[in-house]
Amino acid sequence: MSTPRTRIGSGAGFAGDRVEPAVDLLNRARLDDLVLECLAERTIALGQQRRLADPDTGYDPRLLDRFERLLPIATARGVRVVTNMGAANPIAAGAQTRRLLDRIGSPATVAAVTGDDVLASLDLDAPALEDGRPLRAHGEIVSANAYLGADAIWPALDAGADVVVTGRVADPSLFLAPLAHRLGWDLADPASAAAGTVVGHLLECAGQLTGGYFADPGYKDVPGLAELGFPFADVTGDGTARLGKLPDTGGLLSRATVREQLLYEITDPGAYHTPDVVLDLRQLAVTEQGRDAVLVTGAVGRPRPDRLKVSVGYRAGHRVEAEISYVGPNADRRAVLAGEVVAARLAGTGLAPRIEVHGAVPVAASQGAAIPVGWAEDAPVPECRLRVAALSHDRALVETVGHEVEALYTNGPAGGGGVRVRSGEVIGIVSTLIPRSSVRPAVTLMEAADARPTA
Amino acid sequence: MRVLLHELAHCRAGDKGNTATLSVFPYDDADYPLLVRELTADRVRAHLASHVGGEVVRYELPNLVALHFVCHQVVDGGVTTSLALDTHGKTLSSRLLSLPLDLEDRR
Numbered sequence: 001m002s003t004p005r006t007r008i009g010s011g012a013g014f015a016g017d018r019v020e021p022a023v024d025l026l027n028r029a030r031l032d033d034l035v036l037e038c039l040a041e042r043t044i045a046l047g048q049q050r051r052l053a054d055p056d057t058g059y060d061p062r063l064l065d066r067f068e069r070l071l072p073i074a075t076a077r078g079v080r081v082v083t084n085m086g087a088a089n090p091i092a093a094g095a096q097t098r099r100l101l102d103r104i105g106s107p108a109t110v111a112a113v114t115g116d117d118v119l120a121s122l123d124l125d126a127p128a129l130e131d132g133r134p135l136r137a138h139g140e141i142v143s144a145n146a147y148l149g150a151d152a153i154w155p156a157l158d159a160g161a162d163v164v165v166t167g168r169v170a171d172p173s174l175f176l177a178p179l180a181h182r183l184g185w186d187l188a189d190p191a192s193a194a195a196g197t198v199v200g201h202l203l204e205c206a207g208q209l210t211g212g213y214f215a216d217p218g219y220k221d222v223p224g225l226a227e228l229g230f231p232f233a234d235v236t237g238d239g240t241a242r243l244g245k246l247p248d249t250g251g252l253l254s255r256a257t258v259r260e261q262l263l264y265e266i267t268d269p270g271a272y273h274t275p276d277v278v279l280d281l282r283q284l285a286v287t288e289q290g291r292d293a294v295l296v297t298g299a300v301g302r303p304r305p306d307r308l309k310v311s312v313g314y315r316a317g318h319r320v321e322a323e324i325s326y327v328g329p330n331a332d333r334r335a336v337l338a339g340e341v342v343a344a345r346l347a348g349t350g351l352a353p354r355i356e357v358h359g360a361v362p363v364a365a366s367q368g369a370a371i372p373v374g375w376a377e378d379a380p381v382p383e384c385r386l387r388v389a390a391l392s393h394d395r396a397l398v399e400t401v402g403h404e405v406e407a408l409y410t411n412g413p414a415g416g417g418g419v420r421v422r423s424g425e426v427i428g429i430v431s432t433l434i435p436r437s438s439v440r441p442a443v444t445l446m447e448a449a450d451a452r453p454t455a
Numbered sequence: 456m457r458v459l460l461h462e463l464a465h466c467r468a469g470d471k472g473n474t475a476t477l478s479v480f481p482y483d484d485a486d487y488p489l490l491v492r493e494l495t496a497d498r499v500r501a502h503l504a505s506h507v508g509g510e511v512v513r514y515e516l517p518n519l520v521a522l523h524f525v526c527h528q529v530v531d532g533g534v535t536t537s538l539a540l541d542t543h544g545k546t547l548s549s550r551l552l553s554l555p556l557d558l559e560d561r562r
Contacts, residue, residue, distance in 0.1 A: 042535050130472055213467075219482075220465055256465065256480060263478035263523050265469035269514050283518055316536045354538040389538040428536045431472070 006182040008175060008199070009232040011070065012036040012083075013206030015043055015060060019069050021207065021230040021249070026073040028246050029232050033178040034074060036066065036083035037171050037204045044168055045313025045427040047088030048143040058089030059096070059165075067100055075106040075162065082153065082174050086165040088143065090114050091444060093165045098446040101163070107448040111161035113152055115441035116168040118310060118434065119144040128312070128430035135312050138430055143313035146434060149275025149304070150187055150196075152441035153177035159445055168311065170274045172200030183237050193277035194301025195239025198284065201272075202243065202261050202296070206230045209261045210245045210292075211252035224250020243294045253292040262286070271302075273309075275436075278302040307433040316428030317393040322405035325418040326384045332357065334413040335384035341412055342388055345404050349397055353390040359383045385418075391426060398423060456559075461552035464490060468548035470529075475507070475544045477524040477551050484520050491515060491522065493556050499524050502554045506530050506547060524551075 009031040011022030015038045025031060038060050051058025060066075063085045074081050086093040094112030101108050122144045124136040135141060145168035154177055156164045166174070176196035179185070185192035202209055209231045211222040222228075229249025234242045245253050262281060266272050272279040280300040287295045326334040339355040346353055359382070390401045402421035409416060460466075460479070463486050469476040479494060481487050496513040503511075509528030516523055529544050 216465065219461070259480055259519055259521060260465070260467040260478065262519065263469070263476065263516075263521060264467055265471055265476055266523070267471055267474055267476060267525050269516060269523055281519075282516060286519065319536075319538070356540075358540070387540060391536060391538060426536055429472070 004183050004237045005234060006032045006179065007232055007234050008033045008035065008179060008203070010035055010037075010203035010206040010209070010230050012038050012066070013204060013208055014038065015040060015062065017206055019066055021228065022066075023069055023073065024246060024249065025230055025232060026070060026077060026079055031079045031232060032182055033080045033082060034070070035174045035178070035203065036081070036085060037174060037206070038062075039084040039087055039168065041311055041429045042313060042427050044088050044145050044311070045143040045429065048313065049427070051088050056092050059087045059093035060085035063093055064096060064100065067097055071097070071100060071106070071108075071163065072104050075101065075104075075108045080162055080164075080178060082164045082166075082178055084166045084169055084174060086112060086167045088117070088167065090165050090167045094444065094446050097163055097165060102448065108162035109160055109448070110163045110165065110446040111156035111159065112444045112446065113148070113156055113164060113166040113169065113441060114444065115152060115439060116145045116148050116166075117143075118146050118439060121438060122310065122312070122432075122434070126432050128432060130430050135314075135430060135432060138428060139314035139316055141312060141314050142427065144310055146308045146310045146439045147275055148308075148439070148441050149173045150177035150180060150193075151276070154181065154187065156443045156445075157181040159443065161445065170276070171204040172197040172274055173276055175200030175203055176276055179235055183235065185237075187276060190277050190301030190303050191299075192239060193304070194279050194299040195241070196235070197274055197277050197279050197301070198262075198281070198296060198299040199233045199235055199241045202241075202258065203231055203233060205261060205264065207251065208264070209243065209253065209257060211250075211257055214252065214257050214260065220256070222250070222252045226250060239297070239299065241296045242289065243296065245292050253294055255286050255288050255294060258286050258294045258296065273305050275308055276304050278305060306436055308436050308439055310432050310434050312430050312432060313427045314430070316426040317391050318395045318398045318423060319389065319391045319426045320398045320401045320421065320423040321387065321389045322402045322421040323385050323387045323419065324405055324408055324416045326386070326413070326416055328381055328415070331382045331384045334415065335386045337413045338386050338408050338416060339388070341408065342401075342404050346401065349400065351390045351392055351397060351401065353388050353401060355386070355388050358385045358387060457555050457557050459552065460494070460554045460556055463556070464552070466548040466552050468545050470543045470545070473527075473529050475526040475529045475547050477526060477548055479522045479524070479551070480520060487517070487520050489558070493558075494522055494554075496524065498554065499526075499551065503547065503550060506544070506550065
């Protein structure tokens with residue numbers, strides 16, 4: 001028998017990602033697994049807020065929209081799906097998924113992974129990694145979620161789950177778990193964990209590997225960006241990964257796109273800490289193998305850290321952003337004067353607003369489909385936009401910033417227009433480390449017409 | 456000859472809280488030694504002075520033909536509580552590419 005091999009696809013790289021490329025992967029790529037990464041740092045804190053208001057919510061609000069498109073295809077084709085769309089409530093997300101599968105008559109098994117919520121046991125006097133101050137000093141704490149690893153997902157895969165819904169799990173672990181399970185890897189083996197973590201790190205942002213967030217016209221051209229396809233990886237038992245994308249999709253998968261994604265958000269290329277491994281990227285080899293095919297080998301791993309990172313959400317106050325435009329001759333000086341007027345009117349409130357003028361260079365604009373190229377040169381009319389932003393726990397005070405910018409209409413310099421004001425509550429995020437032993441992941445299986453907890 | 460870094464290299468920004476990562480890749484691998492020589496951590500720190508308040512650490516990655524800069528204490532950083540327009544600092548990559556390089560006749 002030849003060396004084992006599996007194909008894993010990336011179906012979402014953030015909560016707002018497009019769905020069509022994932023549908024295309026399911027239909028045409030003959031995947032074994034599809035992973036959807038949809039959980040940014042503070043998304044879970046926002047989910048926690050929703051859950052406090054309604055115990056049946058707190059998971060990704062787009063979960064059902066996505067799954068209604070994806071699961072009928074995935075279950076029909078036998079593609080296993082792993083996602084962190086459970087956010088602050090994986091059990092409720094699992095139950096919703098179960099109902100959806102029942103509705104379409106699928107016997108597929110759902111598993112919810114929990115245990116990342118450590119708010120009840122967290123020492124709030126522990127220092128934040130960011131500034132060394134005690135966690136509780138930052139504000140009212142509303143959430144605390146540990147980054148679980150691949151080992152938390154493993155029991156769900158062992159139990160035969162077809163759809164796995166998690167809360168906070170380290171992004172690469174969402175990929176490492178199904179890879180290791182398919183390929184018979186031991187998660188305790190740093191070499192395997194490193195290889196799978198590299199694949200997960202490269203795939204976790206979906207289209208960012210295949211030419212999304214890459215194009216720079218005339219310098220880095222990406223064909224068919226509007227029809228950007230998402231990536232998959234063919235991974236073999238020895239840890240070799242061949243990255244690819246579907247034919248007849250837009251985008252670009254090259255040594256350049258892979259290297260950009262490889263170092264994305266890496267704060268130490270020799271020691272990238274995940275719950276599964278300490279990864280060394282420095283000796284990786286990235287080799288193009290023809291069009292839209294790149295081979296990645298050479299990941300080095302050291303044993304996983306003893307402590308897990310915890311993302312802690314706190315109430316940081318209310319933020320307002322207010323803007324107004326000035327156009328034409330002397331636009332910059334009128335915008336600056338407007339900023340000075342707002343600053344003077346807010347003086348003494350205790351607010352420390354950020355006041356800035358953007359632009360001064362003509363901006364292209366259009367009403368229809370095409371943005372007129374070269375418009376700026378034909379009509380060199382300067383455009384400036386004053387922006388005032390502030391943050392405070394005093395909501396009423398924050399609202400006055402918007403009022404003062406709007407008041408520039410009749411109480412400010414000549415010719416201001418296009419006021420927009422936005423405000424909302426801000427959840428801040430700080431982090432800390434806790435011993436691995438204080439986190440207890442659990443899996444809840446939800447089989448067809450049944451929902452029973454297991455160890 | 457004075458050229459912008461943009462002519463020689465491409466860059467990707469990433470963010471972890473108020474730390475920004477900036478990875479720089481020459482279009483032509485042969486320009487890597489030039490980037491190692493010219494694009495020091497101090498130059499990057501100076502060019503981004505109004506945006507980066509803390510230390511800039513440079514990692515040389517010859518195997519990947521990349522320079523990787525880890526910038527600490529991004530001003531107004533912290534995705535969640537920042538008052539900046541670009542709360543992530545994603546546009547720092549293009550800011551870095553506007554860095555001018557004074558080159559002798561290269562080849």
